[in-house]
Amino acid sequence: MNRMSAVIEVRNLHKRYGDTVAVDDVSLSIEPGEIFGILGPNGAGKTTTVECVAGIRVPDRGEIEVLGHDPLRDRAEVTRALGVQLQTGQLPDQLRVAEALELYSSFYPDPADWRELMESLGLTPKAKARYSKLSGGQKQRLSIALALVGNPRIAILDELTTGLDPQARRDTWELIEGVRARGVTIVLVTHFMEEAERLCDRIALIDAGRVVTVDTPAGLTERAGIDQRLRFRPSRPFDDALLTVLSDVKRVEHRGGFVVVDGTANVVAAVTAVLARNDITAELLRVEQASLEDAYVSLLRKQ
């Protein structure tokens, strides 16, 4: 990884609260324009890590650079370039949606059009509603809007779609993809596998305050080395040895007329090639692919 091009550089971050180690040793390098996911179980240190990057927590050890600036010392530069959506950050109860957006946009030298943002997050009908009267999902969308209203170069989004219904979640994903298309780097803390798989270019898997691995979603699945499973009904009976001799095949089973084959990533290509050579048709062929969720569980278990 080229250190010069990274927009966020974290080196050996360590943070404890009393006797509890929240972040043990985290190093990350986030590239411009990417959607970088931070994935991990509860209490893994995801939120503490991004809070240190945002400069609202003081690390006990380690170095952090955001666009070459120190998040604690260079507050003006870092807060201008970084839009943050926190899990816990709130607004005054009596503040109205439009007022909040207008106020926050006044904090930045070159803000986005807050009315447009309000519209794209579906908050326009709630423009005059007070913060305390909003639903969880509406508060969440307002929080996303506030993170983006300053036209940030980097957006940190912690638990982006928690509390949103499936439709709002998909709308938010589209919005985030649109934001990224404008060149904004996005750091996404999440525990939704579907979200990470759909949005992230790279994912850091964090567990117990340490980085387990950093890879693309596909890379993580591959790295987990989870078996692929193939189910089909052969057009005629055949000798299992036909498949068991293949190096990609680990196991062949028969289940009521169906053949179930477990094997490595290449098992589908290998098996179908052999079947074709022997003039066997694989009817009702189904491939069960390992998901990011399977990879996640498997990689954490290997720890």
Place this chain on the structure above:
Amino acid sequence: MSSLVIVETRLSIREKVGPIWGVAFPLILLIILGNVPFMRETVESAGGLTVFEIYVPIIIMFNVAMLALIALPNTLAGYRENGVLRRLQTTPAGPARVLAAQLVANLAIAVVAVVLFLAVAWTVFGARLPDNVAGFTAAWLLVTAALLSIGLLITALAPGRGLATSIGTVLYFPMMFLAGLWVPISEMPPVLREISHASPLGAGARAFQDAYEGGFPGWQPVLILLAYAVVCSAASIRWFRWE
């Protein structure tokens, strides 16, 4: 900064503590007192002021104390509890400016209130205006600075919003008592009078009275009020927490 002040002023008005308990309630009290015949009698020991005229600065302090000791800590401790200050820490505005905007907002409400009270006392009830406007302004500024500093200290020390409001309320009543709201300071037993003189609002009452009588606030109340302002501000800066 100006948009923050406007928003914080609007929020303070919507919270209703300031407008209702800080402005409307003392105004009603002022009007009631103005209608009591006994209030028109002059007090020889107070340089020929009427009882009502002695009460005008007490009503003004009622307003400032309500805003500074109850409304301000309630709002700021609530902001801290709900993560409002934390959220602002991630913006270029920063939480200190919100704190400043809250102070300015309460100050603005207090200025409106003092003008309103004086206008009503003067036009409706024919009360004398302070002879020394500069001295009166100085007294008001000193009292306001001392009370806002105490309010900030309450905010700094109280762990949560509920406790901040309780502490403010508990301090409020004895302080108003020592200002002479129920018993005029001149009628208090000597020990109580000494305590009153050392209390923020008792010192405030003396400072206002000096201005009413045409002078500047005496050095004693000025020093006492300044001491409260400086010590409490310093302590609140030392112990203030953003989250």
